[in-house]
Amino acid sequence: MTGPPRQRNRRGEGSKLRAEILDAAADLLEETGSEQEVTLRAIARHVGIAAPSIYEHFPNRDAIVQEVVDRAFIDLRLALQGAWRPETTPAGKLQAAGLAYLTYAQEQPNRYRLLFARRDLIDSEPTIGPHQPAADNSVPLGPRPLLPARPAPRETFLVLVNLLAACVDAGQSTSADPFGDAVTLWIAMHGYAMLRISFPQFPLPKSDEFLDRALREQGHLTELPAWTWPTA
Amino acid sequence: MTGPPRQRNRRGEGSKLRAEILDAAADLLEETGSEQEVTLRAIARHVGIAAPSIYEHFPNRDAIVQEVVDRAFIDLRLALQGAWRPETTPAGKLQAAGLAYLTYAQEQPNRYRLLFARRDLIDSEPTIGPHQPAADNSVPLGPRPLLPARPAPRETFLVLVNLLAACVDAGQSTSADPFGDAVTLWIAMHGYAMLRISFPQFPLPKSDEFLDRALREQGHLTELPAWTWPTA
């Protein structure tokens, strides 16, 4: 460790260091792009503390990474839910959330990739729900029982489902299967986001154009607001 | 190292070990799912040799991983190109290649993920080509100059472009921009493949249904052969 010794937190403020550790881990992850490089000692260096100090706040290295991933999913969900103004129409909300999704992936590519790369998350992720029969639009969108194991991915995806269902209710989408169409929409957005991360030089369409096309073709949206702000 | 000592190769057959090393590295990668776990010593253990023996055939660990990635891209391209019978129509070829793509990703998920996860590949991948004006269908599909740095990803993608352009020529696609539409098709297939890998339990559509929908909507195919073999 270099530099002047760190000012110690006062009594009762030990949790400040906990937050600093998590921030440092998230920073390191985004910088290095590799979960393996987020070592306990690298985190400690980044915060400016001795490595054993971390054990006051986390039982082991993996607990830190786990919490970083959970926070990343929550941040993504909050980004989607905070993307629109309250008075916006459902279609405008879905459009804004979609752009927020692509923007999140583009601005924090390594964090976004990590969301889908954790083996434990992959293995434990339960079925979100069966395909709903397309007879009516009554997708079970209310509060579902939260399974204890990592609800974050499910909750994030359900934002999309709910928004699309709201479009149907408002007559702005002709989707007969909002759940299934939200899945296809997600596939398109994920594919776009991942390819853009993997090959930044590849001539992908612009994100707003791609998103509008996906909303129309995969989400069966019939009315889409014009873009009023510039996108990449 | 355990077990009986390995039978040494005869003179002039040293390159057999080279192939074994590459195979072992590919196996390890698919088993562990993590590039970092493909250590030089783990490879040596898997082959049944002493670790330094590898240096007879590769300058260092990274050269092995690099070659594994290159081979994976080539294998994917060969899988696409070997997917159809010679007498198949262009639309049938594209359909078969698309299914081969999704199958490759599903059967070798970690290998597929690695294709898109190498930082050096990402940074060095040059622009494949600009969007072509949609005025005519003359996408430059002939042999392009192969840039020395990692042509494998480009060549693989160009298989899709060429197949879609052939569909246009044969009147089986109304695409006005085969290059751009192949990009969108690739986005859809990549999104499907990656989500299926990340969340095997998630209720995605079946791969043949998804593919046909993508071929129609993204590829503007007008005629699609019926599936004559079962898919997952």
Next chain:
DNA sequence: TGTACATCAGTGAACGCGCGTTCACTGATGTAC
């Protein structure tokens, strides 16, 4: 055909490194009286 020797595939021991984790500790902060 026999033998001395060169070649070459592969080995074993060792190196320095960064890692996660443990342990006994230090010294400033706050509290009891």
Next chain:
DNA sequence: TGTACATCAGTGAACGCGCGTTCACTGATGTAC
């Protein structure tokens, strides 16, 4: 107000481990004569 003491945030040294890489070597395979 002063002082002894408990608390608690954080430290420094050390551990065993697996890693990539190096080095001098071994011993079977093939060749020259």
